[in-house]
Amino acid sequence: MDHIGSAHTPEDVEVLKAVARQRMIAAGQDEFDFGDGRPRRRALPIRRSRAGHLWNALSVGFERLGFDTASGGDEVFKQLVLGRLIEPASKLETLRVLEEIGVRPCGYATVKRRLAVYAEPAWRQQIASACAAHVGLGPATLVLYDVSTLYFETDAGDGFREPGYSKQRRLEPQITIGLLTDARGFPLMVEAFEGNRAETTTIIPSLQAFQAAHALPEITVVADAGMLSDGNLRALSGAGLRFIVGQKIPEVPYIVREWLKTHSGQQPPDGLILTQPWSRGPAGAAVTETIYYQYRADRARRTLRGISEQVSKAERVVAGKIPVKRNRFITLTGAQKSVNRDLEAKALAGWKGYITNLADPRPEYVIGAYHQLWQIEKSFRMSKSDLKARPIYHHLKxxxxxxxxxxxxxxxxxxxxxxxTKVSLKTLVKTLRRYRTIDIQAGDTIVTAEDPIPNNTQTWLNAIHNTQEQH
Incomplete structure (x- = not known):
């Protein structure tokens, strides 16, 4: 049994009855007929029901980022953006979602007309500029860069949607997406490239376009080791761009080998950092980069455990207990199989390299910046899962x-x-969507009633609306 509220006037009583009926309908319950012959009082009509708390909260976020101004008050754009947060769907289905939560949707014909505007570079730049203004880009901005792909359910490429390298090993035509964020994973720019374009060729045009758009004298990009080839790093330096990149370590570096030799039999202390000046030019060229090698005990344990498992598999292969599969610890010589207990791999366990061309860098800053890459990875995951970024209903560029x-x-x-709010988007939307605001016709008066909000949910709403008041 739920307590609906207290009433002090006949009108209040009718409002509470209407709220109770609304809850019963939402819960799939029927009113109980006592069968005493008393005429049932006609229910007060509900004129409007809406998920007001949800829509208002999303609207505050839209406005707080300056998108209302950047879009020139474009209501269609706002509805499509916020509708995607509520329930990612096709543009037509989004209008149904909006109607369900009590927002009067724009016409579908209007939506289709406006899409051409949203594809224009000037429009996209206005939205990106609002994001840049929100984070407050400085003269030496740090940005994260990553690439992903979005595939299409078609067999034929068209010059833009083309088959290419796919981490999911998909064969369908795809497009390559380059995303630029700040250190917290907040999006600053998105670029689409041909699906067969190599990831390493997307970063420099993206960075140069970003730098030019915001008149930034200097930016530092953080990217994964696989994103930047040797040629990319040379080109970045040549363009005056700064970088922090994970360094692949195919063999034990000289400086690490020397430390192990000097400290024979000793375990490197957790967090040990070795510094090696580096030149990408010919022998004798001026030093322009710095490589940091850091040792982590946890990373070493994980690596050694993985090596132990691989060696164990290799032994079972050599013994003929399981079929031959790719394994770095198996050596094939003709028809002979043997176990290669790679000491080099064990010596590298726990070490990771970081390379930068920053002048006088601090190792803590470089390593800390690199380990923010999980933020941009999270943004990609959100766009693909929570926001269903894959444009399956679109075919033209x-x-x-x-x-x-x-x-x-x-x-x-x-x-x-x-x-x-410090909660996930999914939790926020799912929770707020349950609480409705209803307008009830009581005689000549329209009375507004709403479900009571639990304290923890109210805390989220307070956090959202307080930011609005502060600005």
Whole structure:
């Protein structure tokens, strides 16, 4: 049994009855007929029911990021962005979602007309500029860069959607997406490239476009080791760009080998950092980069455990207990199989390299910046899972670009909401969607009633609306 509230006037009683009926309907319950012959009083009509708390919270995020101004008050854009946060769907289905939560949707014909506008470079730049203004780009901005792919359910490429390298090993045509964020994973720019374009060729044009758009004299990009080839690093330095990149370690570096030799039989202390000046030019060229090698005991334990498992598998292969599979610890000589207990791999356990061309860098800053890459990985996961970024309903390049603009803005609002409330977007939307605000006709008066909000949920709403008051 639920307590609906207290009433002091006949009108209040009717309002509470209407709220009770609304709850019963939502719960799939029927009113109990006592069968005493008393005429049942006609229920007060509900004129409007809406998920007001949800829509208002999302709207605050949209406005707080300056998207209302950047879009010129475009209501269609706002509805498509916020609708994607509520329930990612096709543009047509999004209008149904909006109607369900009590928002009067724009017409579908209007939506289709506006999509061409959202694909225009000038429009996309306005949205990106609002994001940049929100984070407050400085003269030496640190940005994260990563690449992913979005595939299409078609067999034929068209020059933009093309088959290419896919981490999921998909064969369908795809596009390559380059995402640039700040150190917290807040999106700053998204670029779409041909699906058969190599990931390493996307970073420099993206960075140069970003730097030019915001007139930044200097930026430092943080990227994964596989993102930047030797040629990329040379090109970045040549363009005056700074970088922090994970360094692949195929063999024990000289400076690590020397430390192990000097400290024979000793375990490196957890957190040990060795510094090696580096030149990418010919022998004798000026030093322009720095490599840091850091040892972590936890990383060493994980690596050694993995090596032990691989060696164990190799032994079973050599013994003929399991079939031959790719394994670095198996040596094949003709028809002979033997176990190669790679001491080099064990010597590298626990070590990771970080390379930068920053002048006078601090190792803690370089390593800390690199380990923020999980933030951009999270943004990619959110865009693909929570926001369903894959443009499965679009085929033309312009409509794909428009779709990505909407997803980009939705990702920005999502990241802002999560940072503000400290809960996930999914939890926030699922919770707020349950609480309705209803307008009830009581005689000549329209009375507004709403479900009571639990304290923890109210804390989220307070955090969202307090930011609005502060600005």
């Amino acid at each position: 312009d409509s794909i670009e428009a779709h990505l603009t909407i997803v980009f803005a939705a990702l920005a609002v999502a990241r802002w909401l999560e940072a503000t």
